[in-house]
Amino acid sequence: MKIQAVKGTRDFYPQEMRLRNWIMDAWRRVSIRNGFEEYDGPIFEYLDLFAAKSGPEIASQLFNFTDRGGRNLAIRPEITPTLARMVNAKINSLPRPIKWFSMPRLCRAENPQKGRLREFFQWNIDVIGENSVLADAECIYVCVDAMRELGLTKDDVQIRIGSRAVTTEFLKLIGVPDEKLDSILPVLDKRAKVPDEAFVEMAKNAGLDDKQIKHICEFQDLPAADAVKEYMIQHALVTGGGVVPGVGELQQLEEILAVFGIRDYWAIDFKVVRGLAYYTGIVYEVFDKGQSMRALAGGGRYDNLLEVLGGPKVGACGFGMGDVVLGIMLEEKGKIPKDLIEQRLDFFVINPDSARPKDGQDSNQVANNAIAGGRRVIEMVTQLRSRGVATDFDYSCFGMPLGKQLKEANRRGAAKAVIIQPDGQTVSIKDLSTGSQKDGVPIKDFLENPGRAS
Amino acid sequence: MKIQAVKGTRDFYPQEMRLRNWIMDAWRRVSIRNGFEEYDGPIFEYLDLFAAKSGPEIASQLFNFTDRGGRNLAIRPEITPTLARMVNAKINSLPRPIKWFSMPRLCRAENPQKGRLREFFQWNIDVIGENSVLADAECIYVCVDAMRELGLTKDDVQIRIGSRAVTTEFLKLIGVPDEKLDSILPVLDKRAKVPDEAFVEMAKNAGLDDKQIKHICEFQDLPAADAVKEYMIQHALVTGGGVVPGVGELQQLEEILAVFGIRDYWAIDFKVVRGLAYYTGIVYEVFDKGQSMRALAGGGRYDNLLEVLGGPKVGACGFGMGDVVLGIMLEEKGKIPKDLIEQRLDFFVINPDSARPKDGQDSNQVANNAIAGGRRVIEMVTQLRSRGVATDFDYSCFGMPLGKQLKEANRRGAAKAVIIQPDGQTVSIKDLSTGSQKDGVPIKDFLENPGRAS
Numbered sequence: 001m002k003i004q005a006v007k008g009t010r011d012f013y014p015q016e017m018r019l020r021n022w023i024m025d026a027w028r029r030v031s032i033r034n035g036f037e038e039y040d041g042p043i044f045e046y047l048d049l050f051a052a053k054s055g056p057e058i059a060s061q062l063f064n065f066t067d068r069g070g071r072n073l074a075i076r077p078e079i080t081p082t083l084a085r086m087v088n089a090k091i092n093s094l095p096r097p098i099k100w101f102s103m104p105r106l107c108r109a110e111n112p113q114k115g116r117l118r119e120f121f122q123w124n125i126d127v128i129g130e131n132s133v134l135a136d137a138e139c140i141y142v143c144v145d146a147m148r149e150l151g152l153t154k155d156d157v158q159i160r161i162g163s164r165a166v167t168t169e170f171l172k173l174i175g176v177p178d179e180k181l182d183s184i185l186p187v188l189d190k191r192a193k194v195p196d197e198a199f200v201e202m203a204k205n206a207g208l209d210d211k212q213i214k215h216i217c218e219f220q221d222l223p224a225a226d227a228v229k230e231y232m233i234q235h236a237l238v239t240g241g242g243v244v245p246g247v248g249e250l251q252q253l254e255e256i257l258a259v260f261g262i263r264d265y266w267a268i269d270f271k272v273v274r275g276l277a278y279y280t281g282i283v284y285e286v287f288d289k290g291q292s293m294r295a296l297a298g299g300g301r302y303d304n305l306l307e308v309l310g311g312p313k314v315g316a317c318g319f320g321m322g323d324v325v326l327g328i329m330l331e332e333k334g335k336i337p338k339d340l341i342e343q344r345l346d347f348f349v350i351n352p353d354s355a356r357p358k359d360g361q362d363s364n365q366v367a368n369n370a371i372a373g374g375r376r377v378i379e380m381v382t383q384l385r386s387r388g389v390a391t392d393f394d395y396s397c398f399g400m401p402l403g404k405q406l407k408e409a410n411r412r413g414a415a416k417a418v419i420i421q422p423d424g425q426t427v428s429i430k431d432l433s434t435g436s437q438k439d440g441v442p443i444k445d446f447l448e449n450p451g452r453a454s
Numbered sequence: 455m456k457i458q459a460v461k462g463t464r465d466f467y468p469q470e471m472r473l474r475n476w477i478m479d480a481w482r483r484v485s486i487r488n489g490f491e492e493y494d495g496p497i498f499e500y501l502d503l504f505a506a507k508s509g510p511e512i513a514s515q516l517f518n519f520t521d522r523g524g525r526n527l528a529i530r531p532e533i534t535p536t537l538a539r540m541v542n543a544k545i546n547s548l549p550r551p552i553k554w555f556s557m558p559r560l561c562r563a564e565n566p567q568k569g570r571l572r573e574f575f576q577w578n579i580d581v582i583g584e585n586s587v588l589a590d591a592e593c594i595y596v597c598v599d600a601m602r603e604l605g606l607t608k609d610d611v612q613i614r615i616g617s618r619a620v621t622t623e624f625l626k627l628i629g630v631p632d633e634k635l636d637s638i639l640p641v642l643d644k645r646a647k648v649p650d651e652a653f654v655e656m657a658k659n660a661g662l663d664d665k666q667i668k669h670i671c672e673f674q675d676l677p678a679a680d681a682v683k684e685y686m687i688q689h690a691l692v693t694g695g696g697v698v699p700g701v702g703e704l705q706q707l708e709e710i711l712a713v714f715g716i717r718d719y720w721a722i723d724f725k726v727v728r729g730l731a732y733y734t735g736i737v738y739e740v741f742d743k744g745q746s747m748r749a750l751a752g753g754g755r756y757d758n759l760l761e762v763l764g765g766p767k768v769g770a771c772g773f774g775m776g777d778v779v780l781g782i783m784l785e786e787k788g789k790i791p792k793d794l795i796e797q798r799l800d801f802f803v804i805n806p807d808s809a810r811p812k813d814g815q816d817s818n819q820v821a822n823n824a825i826a827g828g829r830r831v832i833e834m835v836t837q838l839r840s841r842g843v844a845t846d847f848d849y850s851c852f853g854m855p856l857g858k859q860l861k862e863a864n865r866r867g868a869a870k871a872v873i874i875q876p877d878g879q880t881v882s883i884k885d886l887s888t889g890s891q892k893d894g895v896p897i898k899d900f901l902e903n904p905g906r907a908s
Contacts, residue, residue, distance in 0.1 A: 002542065002763070002764030002765075003499075003500050003502055003503045003506065003539060003763065003764070004500070004539075004543075005495070005496060005499070005539070006496060006498060006499060006500060006525065006527060009495075009496030009497075009498070010496065011493075011495050011496070011536075011540050011543075012493055012494040012495065013493055013540065013544070014491035014492060014493055014554065017491075017492045017493050017494055018492075020494075021492065029842070032844050033839045033842060033843060033844045033845065034839055034844075034845075034846070035799060035844065035845065035846030035847075035866070037468035037471075037797050038468060038471045038472075038475065039465075039466055039467055039468055039471050040466040040471055040474075041459070041463075041465050041466065042459060042460060042463030042464065042465070042573050043497060043529070043559055043561065043573060044460060044463070044517070044529070044561070044573070045457075045459070045460060046457050046458075046460060048457055049457045052457065060522075063498070063519055063521065063527070064519065065517055065518065065519035067460075067517065067563060068514075068563060071460065073460060073517070075497070075498070075529070082465075085457060085458075085459070086465050086467065088456065089458075089465075090467070095865060097849060099846075100468065105497055105559070107497065107498070109521060109522060119496050119497060119498070130849050132849050132850075134849045134852075135849060138849075141836070145839065145840075256832070259829050259832045259833060260832055260836055261833070261836050309456070309457065310456030310457070311456075343491050345489060375713045378710070378713045378714055379713060379715070382595070382714055382715050385487045385488055385599065386599075388483070388487060389487060390486050390487045390488075390489065391487065391488075391489065392488070392489030392553075395551060395584050395586050395588045395589060395592075396586075398588075411549060412489070
């Protein structure tokens with residue numbers, strides 16, 4: 001019987017796996033150089049953990065199941081609840097700030113489409129136990145650092161930064177009652193994602209009147225923190241002397257990001273609100289500048305989550321970046337190194353003694369020579385591997401002609417072929433990219449410093 | 455609400471994560487230097503894929519669930535079915551032999567106990583499309599290579615090698631009918647795992663008579679391939695001229711393993727049969743020599759699996775090694791490097807300008823100096839990180855006393871502290887392990903070659 005992979009999942013053949021490793025190695029390298037430590041949790045948790053964070057309706061968006069003990073479990077659709085659970089469990093012994101990263105495999109019960117799969121990897125960067133906007137700024141810096149590491153420039157991507165605090169305050173000032181905020185914020189998040197008429201329709205359905213909607217549109221189009229205060233004074237929403245919560249923090253963020261030297265990578269955009277209820281402060285999304293609606297990453301401050309999950313109130317912020325949209329974008333923009341396509345071996349060891357006798361040769365003698373040569377190949381292979389260099393050989397080397405072994409060496413992407421001469425004392429080293437060959441190299445000398453291809 | 459992790463799963467805090475990465479990096483390094491390429495599949499598959507390989511009873515041993523489309527899915531309990539599915543899907547375009555490895559996360563609906571969890575990682579090495587015993591030998595070599603890479607010697611571990619072919623032939627020769635072989639092989643696999651009386655009981659229940667059981671015990675205690683033939687002649691099971699299937703292959707394996715230079719790491723042991731039905735040839739298990747019943751890894755030849763899953767009949771062999779028993783053993787034997795415990799940073803950048811004015815200082819001036827110093831810290835941090843060195847700083851560096859920042863640098867495992875002098879031109883570099891300090895280093899010189907800690 002022939003069984004397929006499940007729709008929305010991926011098979012990582014070696015070529016796809018090298019791409020995945022290339023992306024994940026970059027994520028890890030960037031995380032570590034920015035002072036973050038790696039963690040991970042289980043692939044499944046109690047369903048309640050996800051429901052506690054996102055409400056019971058989350059159950060339909062993830063894969064849940066019951067174990068033999070009747071426990072309701074679910075494959076993780078995100079790692080933040082696990083992170084909060086883990087930190088809460090050791091809250092008294094973990095020195096803060098906690099700077100952690102993870103690259104979890106996540107699953108969501110989506111309808112698969114381009115850029116959206118049912119299984120993916122997501123890089124997560126989080127700072128827990130720090131209320132300062134410096135932590136938000138550093139997370140944004142780390143995000144830019146990763147973009148650059150993967151070859152993406154300010155012409156490719158932009159981080160658009162909003163503020164839940166400012167947006168919430170603005171909504172209050174234009175008369176939105178507190179109890180409606182949670183349902184209206186996700187509507188504002190749709191502003192840039194749907195046509196204008198659709199947005200107005202959604203806003204009206206959420207209970208906003210025409211004047212409020214006009215205010216919101218004008219507010220969401222403001223270009224910087226400074227402009228918010230001006231707008232509010234201009235429309236008599238606040239007086240000149242008043243402090244608008246969140247605005248000062250956003251101004252501070254702008255200043256610190258300049259010190260971090262990433263001025264070209266971001267812009268203030270109050271259309272970025274983020275859909276999830278749990279954000280409390282600065283929020284941001286990374287967009288592909290070519291296709292502005294495509295988000296590569298998103299995050300923000302979530303100061304209440306640990307408390308919601310049974311811990312203390314502790315400041316926290318961070319972001320997540322998935323591998324699917326990122327991979328599509330890197331591919332489209334030609335940022336994936338060409339040499340990722342092929343396996344790379346340092347050496348391919350070859351026995352030049354074919355088992356096929358030529359005219360006049362004694363066939364037993366030829367066969368014995370071929371076997372002795374094959375044994376020398378294996379011995380050399382183990383010597384090289386034990387020195388840490390990637391080495392292989394042909395399983396048919398006990399008698400296959402030299403030419404066929406060389407062909408296999410090329411197919412396998414070996415940098416050099418090592419042909420063990422029948423004297424058992426010397427090797428010929430053939431550079432497979434240039435074709436140049438060095439003969440008569442004593443085996444002892446060669447093994448002393450075989451060198452690496454990469 | 456406070457929610458726990460599910461029993462039988464693990465939280466990988468940074469310390470545990472470093473150990474997991476240390477093990478998995480070794481697996482990957484060994485795989486690549488032995489010429490294997492990495493692959494991976496989805497964490498869930500159609501339940502039928504696992505049932506096709508292992509029978510419908512597998513459903514109770516794994517976590518299965520139904521998606522919204524009513525599909526019966528399961529979290530993978532092993533990766534071999536996925537491997538076979540992937541290879542079958544591209545069987546005509548993949549050059550053989552296929553030498554692949556993977557380090558999948560796997561889940562089984564076990565009752566958790568020491569060394570056996572519901573979620574674990576398993577290194578898999580497989581060679582597909584090669585019938586020669588050379589492939590079996592190479593897999594065994596790779597297994598030894600990994601043991602040595604992790605610091606385990608011939609005094610710690612031993613690979614015990616059996617042969618399904620020889621064992622099956624022996625059972626036939628002592629009169630076991632073909633249709634009973636599948637149910638009797640798993641009984642033989644229990645021989646070393648249960649007391650003698652229990653084994654005899656199981657064997658009788660499986661339909662073996664006393665004479666057959668005696669034969670089996672004597673056979674299973676034979677020390678090498680040679681001895682099998684002798685035993686068979688001695689007991690008139692075969693004649694002197696006859697060929698016993700599997701024996702020649704096992705002798706060949708013994709010879710090739712000697713050429714691979716790992717003579718001290720293995721022994722023939724016909725008590726190793728492997729429980730699973732799908733093995734067809736040479737089989738082996740890696741045991742902890744200290745606790746001989748504890749298996750670290752196991753594998754063998756499985757020439758029929760691709761065909762069972764809808765592909766052609768293609769020779770295949772390989773092994774799997776889990777991370778749980780391995781981790782326990784490495785810990786017990788003190789093989790885990792001590793410096794894995796701590797985070798390692800190359801540099802921790804420090805602002806020596808505290809915001810607290812001393813007697814007679816102008817407090818505004820002091821505050822401004824502290825802020826300027828903090829900005830210099832961030833600028834230096836970004837310079838160092840962009841050079842790929844792991845660097846961090848204290849979020850409170852805009853004013854916290856030098857001593858507290860140094861303390862934090864030590865806690866974070868930084869190799870060196872970089873104290874930016876108020877002149878803005880020079881730094882002091884303090885080696886945090888020796889305490890020695892070099893003052894007045896021009897920033898330009900320092901950044902030209904900051905060096906790494908590790």
